[in-house]
Amino acid sequence: MKISELSRRTGVPVASIKYFRREDLLPAGRATAATLAEYGEEHVQRLRLIKALTTLGGLSIAATRDVLAAVDQAESTDKTLEAISYALPVPVTAASAGDADRDAAAESAAEADVAGLIAAMDWQVPSTSPHFRGLTTALRELRRLDADYRPERLVAYAELAHSIARLDLERAAAFDDSPALAEQAVIVLALSGPMLELLRRLAQEDQVRRRAAPDGPDAG
């Protein structure tokens, strides 16, 4: 199909399709002449995936490129899962050094909290992991706000996070040996967060409503 039909099929403007091509999110079509190329179903599917990752997953174009690169280089299930896991952006990143409060004590205290949590959960994650660093940064900021995020509190959340991660991996790995493995895995790993957030917000709204109207039929 030509680019105009690809655009019609997916709802993505032609100019945007060209943009995604430039940014290497979308492979080129099969060229049939100097100014003509043929696109296929794989392009339709890829555009849908791009849309899902950016609009639902909230990924930037750059992050989407990295994730899709991991999908395209799929070798084994494990390697694919690992590549995707590392390609996904970390929600919280440490600020560049030299930040106003050069509080080394707070930094190491937060680091100790995270290390303790990981030990308590028996997680295999090195302290060099961007996720480790992100959590450390977050805890440092929360300490500054006098927020109640002590390790004891965190463990309850960590247990739930662990359950979620198990559900995710179970689903992501279930596509083992299927041709669509990498693609389905990326959907699960990249969109699980936003989906969970939506469910959490829904549950939160329910809790708030029950507090506001405790005399309802289901107030128990």
Place this chain on the structure above:
Amino acid sequence: MKISELSRRTGVPVASIKYFRREDLLPAGRATAATLAEYGEEHVQRLRLIKALTTLGGLSIAATRDVLAAVDQAESTDKTLEAISYALPVPVTAASAGDADRDAAAESAAEADVAGLIAAMDWQVPSTSPHFRGLTTALRELRRLDADYRPERLVAYAELAHSIARLDLERAAAFDDSPALAEQAVIVLALSGPMLELLRRLAQEDQVRRRAAPDGPDAG
């Protein structure tokens, strides 16, 4: 204190403090003359909160303003929690109408899924809630990707989301009658998502590592 000291104390550039003032994230200082104002500890604390909401919570300036407005108008605990819950941005928003695929069937199918899930969970949430609409949009997109997000699958996640929401509300409401109620509540409600996401990613990394090295000491 003067603005330069406020800047030094918080690490926020003077120009940014002025910007937050303009955007109504930060109250004005107590004016002592036409071109002089006095700032206090509440400004320091507010700036820390702004930083946490934007950098950790990922909120935009506009969303932060809404959330802070809810904090400032705190009346009762319940009203505060409700106001904050509604002020927080919904991660997934329905695209403007007229989108390429005018698939009314997919839309209502997704809507039925969400309604079914909410009924199964016994949640008190109207179908007009932005969270309901967001989840519907997300499911519609996922259906298009042939992702395995059937209601049965979702329930497991919903149960976990429910547990998380209960932990959150328990903590948010624990500050009842404390002067810092609204502020601590907003921290819990707005930053719980990013914190959980970080923990989930950490747990995910652990799972991926265990798959990659199943002969480790804790591979069970």
Place this chain on the structure above:
DNA sequence: CCTAAGAAGATACTGCCACTATCCAGTACT
């Protein structure tokens, strides 16, 4: 008192991002 160093507020500018539009050869159909 005079002056230099801020301070406050208004306005303008910047950099990044995700598109979006224009331009240019080069087909393809009629």
Place this chain on the structure above:
DNA sequence: AGTACTGGATAGTGGCAGTATCTTCTTAGG
């Protein structure tokens, strides 16, 4: 031959989050 369309390159747009400049005013030090 004429028109519509194509792929690719390049340039422009709009929103966001600051950042910088400018003007007027205040105040502490000499």
